Amino acid sequence: MTDNIASGGAATAAQTARSSRRSAPSKQVGALSRQRSKLYWPFIAPALVVYLALFFGPALAGFWISFQSWRGSGDQMQFVGTRNYVRLWNDTAFMTAFGNSMKILVICGVVIFVLAFLISAVLREMRFRKGLQALLFLPYIISPIAIGVGLGLLLDPNGLFNTGLRGIGLSSLAKPWLSPDRLFATILIGIVWVTTGFYVMLLMAGADRIPGYFYEDSQLAGANKFQQWWYVTLPLSWDVIAISAVLWVINSLKIFEFVYAFTGTTDAPPEQARTVPIYQFVMTMGGRNPAYQMGYGSAMGVVMVALVVVLVVLVRRVMRREAVTY
Amino acid sequence: MSKLLVRTARSFVWLWAASNVFLFAWIAFTSLKDSREVFDSPLNLPASPRWGNYESAWTVSQMGEGFLNSVAIVAAASVTTIALAAPAAYMLGRRDTRTAGPLTTFFAVGMGIPLQAVIIPIFVLTQKVSLMFSDTFGWWDDRISLYVIYVAMSLPFSIFLLTGFFRTLPPEMEEAAALDGAGGLRTFAKIMLPLAQPGLITALILTVVSLWNETLLALMLIVENDKYTLPQALLGLYQTMQYTSNWGGLFAGVVIVVLPIIIIYTWLGSRIMEGMTVGAGK
Numbered sequence: 001m002t003d004n005i006a007s008g009g010a011a012t013a014a015q016t017a018r019s020s021r022r023s024a025p026s027k028q029v030g031a032l033s034r035q036r037s038k039l040y041w042p043f044i045a046p047a048l049v050v051y052l053a054l055f056f057g058p059a060l061a062g063f064w065i066s067f068q069s070w071r072g073s074g075d076q077m078q079f080v081g082t083r084n085y086v087r088l089w090n091d092t093a094f095m096t097a098f099g100n101s102m103k104i105l106v107i108c109g110v111v112i113f114v115l116a117f118l119i120s121a122v123l124r125e126m127r128f129r130k131g132l133q134a135l136l137f138l139p140y141i142i143s144p145i146a147i148g149v150g151l152g153l154l155l156d157p158n159g160l161f162n163t164g165l166r167g168i169g170l171s172s173l174a175k176p177w178l179s180p181d182r183l184f185a186t187i188l189i190g191i192v193w194v195t196t197g198f199y200v201m202l203l204m205a206g207a208d209r210i211p212g213y214f215y216e217d218s219q220l221a222g223a224n225k226f227q228q229w230w231y232v233t234l235p236l237s238w239d240v241i242a243i244s245a246v247l248w249v250i251n252s253l254k255i256f257e258f259v260y261a262f263t264g265t266t267d268a269p270p271e272q273a274r275t276v277p278i279y280q281f282v283m284t285m286g287g288r289n290p291a292y293q294m295g296y297g298s299a300m301g302v303v304m305v306a307l308v309v310v311l312v313v314l315v316r317r318v319m320r321r322e323a324v325t326y
Numbered sequence: 327m328s329k330l331l332v333r334t335a336r337s338f339v340w341l342w343a344a345s346n347v348f349l350f351a352w353i354a355f356t357s358l359k360d361s362r363e364v365f366d367s368p369l370n371l372p373a374s375p376r377w378g379n380y381e382s383a384w385t386v387s388q389m390g391e392g393f394l395n396s397v398a399i400v401a402a403a404s405v406t407t408i409a410l411a412a413p414a415a416y417m418l419g420r421r422d423t424r425t426a427g428p429l430t431t432f433f434a435v436g437m438g439i440p441l442q443a444v445i446i447p448i449f450v451l452t453q454k455v456s457l458m459f460s461d462t463f464g465w466w467d468d469r470i471s472l473y474v475i476y477v478a479m480s481l482p483f484s485i486f487l488l489t490g491f492f493r494t495l496p497p498e499m500e501e502a503a504a505l506d507g508a509g510g511l512r513t514f515a516k517i518m519l520p521l522a523q524p525g526l527i528t529a530l531i532l533t534v535v536s537l538w539n540e541t542l543l544a545l546m547l548i549v550e551n552d553k554y555t556l557p558q559a560l561l562g563l564y565q566t567m568q569y570t571s572n573w574g575g576l577f578a579g580v581v582i583v584v585l586p587i588i589i590i591y592t593w594l595g596s597r598i599m600e601g602m603t604v605g606a607g608k
Contacts, residue, residue: 039510040421043413044429047481050410051436054478058447059439065446073450073457119342122335134595135343138350141591141598143539145557146583149564150353153364153573160352160368198602205603224328254440257541261561277442277542285449285546294446301443308438 059305066298084299093271094300097279100184104275105252105311108191112248115192116199120207121229123200133204136197144194148261151190152178178262180270187259187273194258195251199244206240207233235321242319249311253304256281276300353584357577364573379578383563389579391552392559396538399469399555403476404533408526410477411484416518418485419492420500430489436482441542448475449546472547472555476537484529487604491525492518528601531594535587556583 066085069078088094119136123129139147154161155177162174177186214232223231234241256277263269269278284290284297356364358375384390418430452471459466499521503513519526541557548554554562560579567576591598 037421037423039514040417040423043417043514047410047414047433047485048429050474050478051433051481054448054451054475055436055439055444055481056432058444058451061447062443073453118335119339122332123339126336126339130596132339132343134591134599135346136339137599138346138588138591141535141539141587143541143557143560143583143587145539145541145560146580149560149576149580150349152564153356153577154349154352158365163368201599202603225332226328250438250440254442256441257539257557260541277440280442281542281545284446294450298446301440301446304440305443308440312438 062298062301066302068295070294071292072294084296097274097276101275111192112196115196119200120203139194140198144257145261184273202244206237210236245315357581359574379574383575383578387563389559389582392554392556396556399473400537403473406477407480415485415488416492419489433482433485468548480533487529528597532601
């Protein structure tokens with residue numbers, strides 16, 4: 001059905017083809033590989049240069065800058081050792097932001113994966129499954145700024161949501177959803193709403209690769225739906241689940257636009273609702289009078305990379321299982 | 327018991343999908359209302375559609391300029407990304423040299439590096455470039471900086487996606503082309519690229535979608551109003567809306583941002599979804 005599903009088989013086929021080619025090298029095929037090796041670097045170099053100069057290089061430079069006190073170009077860099085990191089540790093505003101990022105990672109993560117498991121399990125056998133899946137996924141590719149603006153009116157104290165709640169006699173539930181101390185909870189719900197569709201899609205793609213006879217066999221053995229999911233779907237799509245978890249770690253920590261959009265009308269989101277990317281933006285280039293604390297901001301970037309590395313290693317370790325081949 | 331759970335879960339899925347449809351419809355209708363209608367009758371159809379909202383969003387609020395800027399930057403950056411990624415991915419995917427494996431990994435590492443680790447050096451670098459060009463040639467456009475950076479940040483995923491794709495293509499065609507005496511460049515351009523077309527299109531669409539929504543780099547690198555990208559222009563409109571409370575006009579702006587993506591999605595949605603699951607399938 002999908003490229004990636006086909007690719008599994010095709011990749012092995014390509015591999016066997018490649019090894020058979022190696023075992024019987026003809027003169028012409030030798031010419032092919034000679035031709036290719038002449039072009040190897042010219043083909044790779046442009047992408048590699050751009051990637052090195054404008055992505056990987058800057059990442060290394062950021063690591064260096066994180067040990068400096070620096071207000072950007074025109075200012076003299078001053079080496080301060082680990083002082084920026086010590087400052088992060090003692091900065092309550094950063095700790096709040098860090099805690100919020102972790103809340104997104106953990107709370108949204110758990111809710112999203114529980115929902116995604118549940119939905120992908122029932123969606124398999126629903127009518128209009130393709131259409132439903134597409135609708136759930138849609139918010140994920142819409143501009144977070146546009147969604148933020150839309151939700152801004154929907155959740156306005158006198159907006160449709162509260163009006164609706166009052167209309168059906170639930171006025172007690174009508175809340176100022178965007179007030180500073182409730183904003184972050186609203187954002188958490190918003191992230192779940194936007195993101196779940198993507199993970200439903202990933203889990204469905206994983207489950208789709210499982211051959212149907214496993215389900216038939218388990219049905220003959222008298223397994224109910226839950227047992228089928230537990231004994232067939234879960235173990236056989238474990239790889240995909242593990243990779244989805246890694247993707248969530250990477251994607252959740254860098255959420256910026258979605259939070260920013262909720263408060264795009266003011267200079268900066270209230271402290272209670274900031275995440276690390278937002279706080280970094282506030283301390284460097286953001287706002288009406290940017291603070292340009294480049295060394296301090298870079299230290300936050302380094303902390304994020306370290307966090308990604310640690311969490312990804314952790315997730316992989318925890319989720320490592322004997323590979324189930326089928 | 328189990329049946330009840332399944333039924334509840336199914337209704338939940340339906341409810342969710344329906345509320346998504348409802349939300350988008352609500353946004354579309356709101357964009358055609360005047361400010362009083364927006365709050366007085368939030369659920370009604372617009373009494374008489376006010377297309378003027380779009381006109382004012384497009385011209386007065388500079389969404390039009392933003393739209394053109396976004397189209398130009400996103401199109402140029404996406405095409406450049408694929409043009410750089412395709413040859414690299416072809417070599418990485420189809421040759422087993424000693425460097426191919428490590429290089430593939432090296433590019434893939436870029437997908438795990440959050441933008442936050444890169445933006446500060448990039449900000450300073452682009453400032454310097456802009457200053458240098460202004461000094462020597464008297465001219466620089468920050469949109470060029472944004473375009474170049476967009477290419478760099480889109481490369482890792484595109485190369486990852488395309489390397490996997492090139493790997494799946496059958497080797498016979500290439501060998502046949504070599505037997506017929508086609509050079510390496512010719513084989514790539516005439517045989518492999520057409521074969522890889524579905525993968526190239528998928529990579530292109532995914533790049534377009536993610537760059538269309540990108541806001542952080544644009545906020546950092548672009549300062550002047552007339553050079554704003556579309557999300558920036560929408561944020562600007564959101565800000566002025568605080569004084570005018572012209573919600574209809576603001577929502578017209580939202581529709582202008584969202585509609586192109588929805589059109590692409592209804593047209594090529596399955597491809598987008600397939601492309602985005604590729605990483606997990608490996």
